[in-house]
Amino acid sequence: LAPAPNPVFLQTASAHQRAPEDQLAKEMTHDLEMNFNKIAPFGKEDTAKELQDHAAKTQDTLVDAVENAEVAEIKRAVFRALTRLRAATIKEFDTIARLETQAIDAYNDAHHYRAENPLAHLHEDEAPVETDKLKSFH
Structure with a gap:
């Protein structure tokens, strides 16, 4: 049987080697930096102004x-509120009118x-007609 490898040795050896993912990430970052200036601008200033004006009008x-x-x-x-006030006023007026009518009826009854x-x-x-001097006018 072969002796088991030393775990410390394995860790040390893997620390000096770069993983393939690190190399891929480095290449992608480099590609993005190179192509960033080549990307066409999205939209123009007049389009942004139109959209901003439209948004302002919509907000207004x-x-x-x-x-x-x-x-x-x-x-x-x-x-x-005015309808309720009107109803209350009419109700009060009707109450007063009813009470006044009742007072008049009570007075007439008494x-x-x-x-x-x-x-x-x-x-x-x-004087009686027979004794009246002006009988001829009757």
Whole structure:
């Protein structure tokens, strides 16, 4: 049998040798550095300006839409509050009108105008027709 290799020796020997992956990584890095300046630029300055202007207009449109939504919500809330206030006002007015009508009815039930204010006929203050000097006018 052959003696087992010394593990320390194996580690030392592998430390001095480069792995094939290291060489491949070095070549790829070198290729990228060489070809980086050869890559065509993506987009132009005027294209970027157009996109930026379009984005700004879109943001303005969105801000306007949000503001319009806020205004619509405020109008809805105010209209709802005014509707409730109107309903409460009408209810109070109806209550007051009902109470006033009840007070008038109660007064009319307790008082009778003809009984409290008797009617004085004009003919009661005059003499009977037979004794009237102006009988010929009747």
